Amino acid sequence: MTAAAKHSQAMHFQARAGEKVRNPVLQRALQKAKPLFVGKRAKGMAALADDALDFETLRTACEAIRNRTLADLDVWLDIFEERAKATGAEVLWARDGEEVGRLVVEIARRHGVTKATKSKSMLSEEAHLNEALAEAGIRPVETDLGEYIVQLAGEAPSHIIAPAVHKTIEEVEALFAREHGRPIETRTSADIPDMTREAREVLRQHFLTAEMGISGANFLIAETGTAALVTNEGNGRMVTTLPKVHVVVTGIEKIVPTFEDFATLMRMLPRSATGQSISNYVSLLTGTKREGDHDGPEKTVFILVDNGRAGLLGSPYQDMLRCIRCGACMNHCPVYFSLGGHAYGWVYPGPMGSVLTPLYTGIENALDLPHASTGCNQCGSVCPVRIPLPRLMHRLREEQVERGLRPWSERLALKAWAWLAGRPALYRWMTRRAVRYLNWLADDDGRIRILGMAPGWTAGRDLPVASGRTFNELYKARKRA
Amino acid sequence: MTARDTILGRVRQGVGKDDFAQRKAAAQGLLAARSRGPQPVLSGGLVDRFRVKAESLSSTVEAVPDLRAAPAAVARYVAAQHLPPEIVMTPDVASLEWAASGVRGVARAAHDVDRVGVTACFCAVAETGTLMLLSGPDSPATVSLLPETHIALVDTACIVATMEDAFALLRAERGEIPRAINFISGPSRTGDIEQTIVLGAHGPCRVHLILIGAPS
Numbered sequence: 155m156t157a158a159a160k161h162s163q164a165m166h167f168q169a170r171a172g173e174k175v176r177n178p179v180l181q182r183a184l185q186k187a188k189p190l191f192v193g194k195r196a197k198g199m200a201a202l203a204d205d206a207l208d209f210e211t212l213r214t215a216c217e218a219i220r221n222r223t224l225a226d227l228d229v230w231l232d233i234f235e236e237r238a239k240a241t242g243a244e245v246l247w248a249r250d251g252e253e254v255g256r257l258v259v260e261i262a263r264r265h266g267v268t269k270a271t272k273s274k275s276m277l278s279e280e281a282h283l284n285e286a287l288a289e290a291g292i293r294p295v296e297t298d299l300g301e302y303i304v305q306l307a308g309e310a311p312s313h314i315i316a317p318a319v320h321k322t323i324e325e326v327e328a329l330f331a332r333e334h335g336r337p338i339e340t341r342t343s344a345d346i347p348d349m350t351r352e353a354r355e356v357l358r359q360h361f362l363t364a365e366m367g368i369s370g371a372n373f374l375i376a377e378t379g380t381a382a383l384v385t386n387e388g389n390g391r392m393v394t395t396l397p398k399v400h401v402v403v404t405g406i407e408k409i410v411p412t413f414e415d416f417a418t419l420m421r422m423l424p425r426s427a428t429g430q431s432i433s434n435y436v437s438l439l440t441g442t443k444r445e446g447d448h449d450g451p452e453k454t455v456f457i458l459v460d461n462g463r464a465g466l467l468g469s470p471y472q473d474m475l476r477c478i479r480c481g482a483c484m485n486h487c488p489v490y491f492s493l494g495g496h497a498y499g500w501v502y503p504g505p506m507g508s509v510l511t512p513l514y515t516g517i518e519n520a521l522d523l524p525h526a527s528t529g530c531n532q533c534g535s536v537c538p539v540r541i542p543l544p545r546l547m548h549r550l551r552e553e554q555v556e557r558g559l560r561p562w563s564e565r566l567a568l569k570a571w572a573w574l575a576g577r578p579a580l581y582r583w584m585t586r587r588a589v590r591y592l593n594w595l596a597d598d599d600g601r602i603r604i605l606g607m608a609p610g611w612t613a614g615r616d617l618p619v620a621s622g623r624t625f626n627e628l629y630k631a632r633k634r635a
Numbered sequence: 636m637t638a639r640d641t642i643l644g645r646v647r648q649g650v651g652k653d654d655f656a657q658r659k660a661a662a663q664g665l666l667a668a669r670s671r672g673p674q675p676v677l678s679g680g681l682v683d684r685f686r687v688k689a690e691s692l693s694s695t696v697e698a699v700p701d702l703r704a705a706p707a708a709v710a711r712y713v714a715a716q717h718l719p720p721e722i723v724m725t726p727d728v729a730s731l732e733w734a735a736s737g738v739r740g741v742a743r744a745a746h747d748v749d750r751v752g753v754t755a756c757f758c759a760v761a762e763t764g765t766l767m768l769l770s771g772p773d774s775p776a777t778v779s780l781l782p783e784t785h786i787a788l789v790d791t792a793c794i795v796a797t798m799e800d801a802f803a804l805l806r807a808e809r810g811e812i813p814r815a816i817n818f819i820s821g822p823s824r825t826g827d828i829e830q831t832i833v834l835g836a837h838g839p840c841r842v843h844l845i846l847i848g849a850p851s
């Protein structure tokens with residue numbers, strides 16, 4: 155079992171999904187968020203036309219940039235490392251999450267760090283970095299407001315760009331009251347600015363006193379050995395400006411060649427994520443504090459993490475490495491918005507999670523996820539780097555079959571079907587009977603309320619009845635006519 | 636085997652090509668070419684576009700005829716917002732005539748208690764209404780970050796169309812890139828509590844731009 159698999163709950167997807175669907179608080183939070191996400195992105199993309207640009211042209215360009223980098227990733231990593239070192243940064247490598255934890259703790263010890271402020275990094279979730287730091291006696295403080303909320307709740311983020319999307323205002327109020335040592339008050343949305351202010355004041359003190367800042371990187375720019383950080387809150391700027399040590403923890407696939415490539419991707423990333431034409435803060439960080447500088451870290455360390463990524467290169471799943479973590483696929487996914495992110499059981503939810511979780515934690519450890527799809531391809535059609543998410547999920551399902559990982563009942567049913575399909579006369583006779591039987595089950599409105607042999611299927615929905623004749627019968631009748 | 640060698644070995648295997656030196660030379664050629672992706676076509680003038688976009692991102696804008704008018708504009712804004720007339724500024728704007736304007740300015744990096752920070756900017760991007768600030772001895776990054784109010788002086792002659800143009804200008808004017816390039820687009824914001832947008836998450840909650848050399 156891989157280190158990542160140990161922390162994955164993805165095998166319990168079905169059970170968790172059931173729980174989530176029946177949780178009214180969660181459902182309220184999700185129903186509120188979905189139209190906002192979808193509407194904002196649509197508006198942002200439509201506005202491209204004002205500047206004679208369009209989504210398809212831009213995403214073709216973004217796809218090409220990411221493909222170009224992945225096609226020679228060894229070369230680009232080499233160039234990045236060379237140039238980052240030339241700026242005075244240190245470049246370290248980590249095979250997996252545990253190695254990330256070891257390296258960060260080591261750096262922290264070397265610099266006498268007791269507290270680290272963190273800007274959102276999904277990789278640090280993969281690595282369970284907060285646990286590793288806490289075990290070593292170093293206090294990790296999440297500073298993205300959403301991450302701060304889920305950290306107080308002792309939970310994991312449920313969305314890659316809106317980590318606390320599953321939390322209602324009442325839940326946030328209870329957490330703040332507890333952490334900030336005050337009584338719980340009744341809150342309405344009019345109080346959200348005050349609550350944000352309260353968190354700002356608490357977190358400001360952490361920014362000023364932490365000795366280490368930990369961030370991810372939205373991109374690594376090879377040209378100059380630079381980390382690109384995109385945030386709206388400004389916490390990314392804080393953790394990379396104030397502490398004396400800055401550690402960038404990021405995946406090896408995050409490289410783009412030039413500043414120009416970065417500019418192209420930036421026309422798509424914020425629009426895909428929140429519909430914004432640009433995020434409030436885009437920081438390009440190169441090396442350490444220079445001579446005469448008043449601020450900036452004295453020590454900058456990049457930790458370039460594999461944790462399963464290299465294995466995707468040259469595989470049928472290489473396209474997945476193009477992902478720029480915008481969240482559009484989950485924002486448009488009917489399954490995600492029925493369940494929320496926690497049902498998926500590991501770091502990445504939604505369609506991209508349904509592909510990444512089995513690939514990074516083992517296909518056998520996340521059997522349900524590639525099936526958690528209606529096949530509607532909403533995700534594929536909004537992905538800014540044109541990742542064919544449904545096709546990749548489909549490929550994972552095929553691999554489950556090839557490796558004999560499907561349950562015996564399903565395998566038996568498929569064998570029976572194959573046997574039957576090889577005998578046309580019998581097949582026609584059987585399907586005729588089956589269709590008549592379904593017709594008989596239906597009520598007057600043409601709906602089946604309880605499906606005889608699979609009542610679970612109709613527990614929460616009706617099945618519309620078929621026409622009453624099989625395809626073969628209809629086809630024959632048509633040919634005759 | 637070190638982690639580096641293991642990972643790069645795996646990557647090389649996945650990439651499935653040998654000729655490393657040749658490919659590296661090709662990559663370096665690609666870096667030198669700096670080719671751009673699809674470029675926007677901005678209608679209207681750059682200054683107008685910058686202004687409209689900046690305002691749509693919740694920045695406020697005042698135009699003044701020249702740089703000498705900037706301190707008085709800062710003083711007016713600070714008074715209108717009922718802020719104390721004490722500012723921290725980046726050294727690159729310290730040579731302006733602050734004394735006569737009525738604000739007391741000190742040029743240094745910002746501290747937590749500073750309420751108003753005044754900076755210049757290296758250039759501004761019209762496409763998105765964005766400021767480009769470079770960190771350096773004359774422009775500490777904290778001044779645009781810690782105070783609740785950030786006032787930026789934007790020379791209209793320094794407004795370029797796109798981020799790509801801003802990078803080109805940077806390469807032309809500075810030999811080496813600074814530790815931090817900060818693109819700033821309006822006040823800091825968050826939507827993390829029930830997707831309600833609030834200004835002033837961790838950075839400034841007000842960004843005021845003084846456009847220099849524009850007809851008001």
Ligand code: SF4
Binds near residue numbers: 482541
């Ligand atoms: S898979 Fe595509 S849509 Fe989903 S997060 Fe990645 S880049 Fe965005």
